[in-house]
Amino acid sequence: MNTRIVRAAGMAIMVVTVPLAGCSEGNSVDNAQPKATVAETARKFQQAVLERQWKTACEARTELLRGGTVAECVQKTALPSVHDFSDARLTTGDPFAVDAYGKHPAGMGLLLSVEADPARGLRWHTAVRLVPDADGKWLVDQLVHLSDEPEPPDTETLLAALRERG
Numbered sequence: 763m764n765t766r767i768v769r770a771a772g773m774a775i776m777v778v779t780v781p782l783a784g785c786s787e788g789n790s791v792d793n794a795q796p797k798a799t800v801a802e803t804a805r806k807f808q809q810a811v812l813e814r815q816w817k818t819a820c821e822a823r824t825e826l827l828r829g830g831t832v833a834e835c836v837q838k839t840a841l842p843s844v845h846d847f848s849d850a851r852l853t854t855g856d857p858f859a860v861d862a863y864g865k866h867p868a869g870m871g872l873l874l875s876v877e878a879d880p881a882r883g884l885r886w887h888t889a890v891r892l893v894p895d896a897d898g899k900w901l902v903d904q905l906v907h908l909s910d911e912p913e914p915p916d917t918e919t920l921l922a923a924l925r926e927r928g
Contacts, residue, residue: 797857800870803900804890805854808874812847816840824893824903826865850878858917860891863925866904869893871924875914886910889920 803822810818820828820835828835855873862868870892877885891904906923908915915923 797870800857800892800900801854801872803892804857804872804874804902805852807890807902808852808876808888812850812852812876812878814840822902824895824901827901827903827905845878847876847878850876852876855914855917855920857892858921860921860924866891866924867893869903870900871920873908873914873920884910885912887914889915889923891924 807819807822810816810822816836816839817832820832820839823835829838853875855875857870857872860869860871872890872892874888874890875885876888887908887910889904889906889908890902892900893903895901904924906927908919908923
């Protein structure tokens with residue numbers, strides 16, 4: 763008789779906890795989201811910008827960040843440049859959940875750092891917000907230039923920048 767009670771109790775716990783396993787609270791994106799995909803999307807976006815592949819860069823942005831269609835974005839951004847950053851060293855930080863703020867939906871944030879000319883110390887850091895579209899594809903929704911300092915900013919600085927400069 764004791765084993766029946768233990769089995770019944772175990773089943774009751776499973777029935778209650780299994781459906782809750784996938785739930786998350788609030789309007790932030792759950793940390794279980796594919797962080798590797800988010801980081802790779804951000805890296806590909808920044809590499810496209812560095813290599814001046816504007817169609818690829820514009821396709822990786824949300825309509826809000828593009829300011830219109832992909833074609834309009836390409837037309838606005840495909841300007842001549844005196845600098846070639848195609849061989850710049852690009853690093854990405856670890857993605858973290860960011861809540862919705864202002865016109866930006868909840869998503870994942872991360873740091874993109876570019877070192878374009880090590881001899882001259884040319885580098886910059888950017889806080890990036892990526893959000894999933896209706897099909898689940900991650901798109902860049904917000905970019906905030908942070909600094910040209912050698913040391914990258916911490917996660918709290920990134921969060922503050924994405925909130926304050928939204």
